[in-house]
Amino acid sequence: MFIDPHQPETIAQLAQRADDLPDECHLYLLLDGAFLPGLYRSKPFQSSTDVPFYLLFETLPGCTDAVRDVSPFLVLIKPAGGALIEQLDAKLRTCSGWPMVSAIATTENLEQLGARLAAWCIIENDGQRFNFRFPDTRRLPGSFAALRADQRARFTGSMHFWSYIGRDGNWADLEVAGTVSAVEADAVLDDVQFGAILDDAAPDEVLFRLAYSGFESDLAHSLLHAAVSAALTTARQAGLEDDLREEWCEHVARHGHNSLASLAQWRTSLANS
Template identity: 40%
Template sequence: MLIDRFEQCFLDDLYERASQLQRKYNLYLLVDGAFVRGIHKSFKVEEKRILFEALPSCNDETRNVSPFLIRFDPFDQRQRILLSRACGWPMISLIETPEELSDLFTRLSAWCVVEVENDRFNFRFADTRRLPAIAKYLTAEQCRHFFGPAQRWSFVNREGDWADLDIVETRHKYHAQYFYPILQKSQFAALLDDSRPDEILAVMAYRGEETGVTCYQRWVLVIEAIKVADASDLRDSDLIEWAIWYVKNSHLCDDSVVSILETWRKENGMLSREIN
């Protein structure tokens, strides 16, 4: 699991939201299929739109890991099963928009790949861990294209509860584009930096490190460890070991994080460096 399990009120809040939906809006689930491969197969072709199908190289393998859209139906038992299988994974967003499914598909599928200095990258906006940074670092014009006329975009946050992105509803008329959205190098660097804690958490998961804390708490502790490591000029080659040690042992320490780092360095035979 990469995020905390869904809160008890998760489904209740979802169904209440659907019952209060204004007639001019539609409610869609955006699902990141990379976390539960092939889960889109639970839905008929006419009920879903697979975003990677807009890519020229799409095949059955890429469809199985693609983000996809479905209209939320509180009476569809298959959607209840989907949501239960998504528990613990950062893969569910809820979009409230006046658009029809085909229009929403056209707009979002155009963002599956972005261009940065003539290189192209998979833009993982369906991974809800990335969404807050995406909303933060896109320009106002890019946000108008990406979020379009949506009046609300909710996502399952790291604590397993609904959170809303701070977006502005726009009457921007989306026009299909025949080029990849372009991100500036500084934007791309900021988004990569946002993913650093999750890269360390992935190493911890691969090693089977036991921490005794929740997924959200692990993430918070890794961020603390990274901030102090950056300020103290810790070598990149030592960062992962330091962060893992801190997550596993911080509860045993009474000193500040800076003091703990210096102690860890000495225990591991490293020279102390002045904190900036």
């Protein structure tokens, strides 16, 4: 799992926001199926025929059942008084600790919202096409920040809110404008935007490689990510060689003491050893 577990009040907070929505708004969950493949096929998502969902990868050329199983998907949440908390709990219980949960309130119906978000699943940069991993809530805030204002408008449309469960297991919000806008026709990012998204993902890539090599920590996921992010920033400021950055990040994650002075001391100790 890649983020802190959901906080105890997470479900109740979303249920309260649902109760407070204007009548014209619909509430949806956006779930990233890559972390729990086939989730949309399981209960409670398939336990009732009157709960529609939308697979964002369904429109991709040559979409197969295997692709559908890892697709992000939208599911409509219908406020139903006291039963709403139970409905949300049933759908989100298995998602705790995975960076895969967003809640979206918008005036658009399921097909309209699905088409809007599906248009962003594949982006282009420098003539190449990439999976735009916005349903992964680790990537969502950085990806959103990299977009221009006009792109954000086409990305979110008339949303009342877009909340997501962040690294600390609590809800966080994108700053959506809530304006009517066209669906993106061809999502293209320039090199600066694409570079910003890659930089945003760098701490998670370091954490993945450290975990693969056997690194373990008692720190919460959110604190570990914060430590590695800070260590990378210091490494860039000091001009630390790329092949030493991962080792420096591990040192900070284990011992703390992240600063330019501590980095200089660490490099001296490496040279002496």
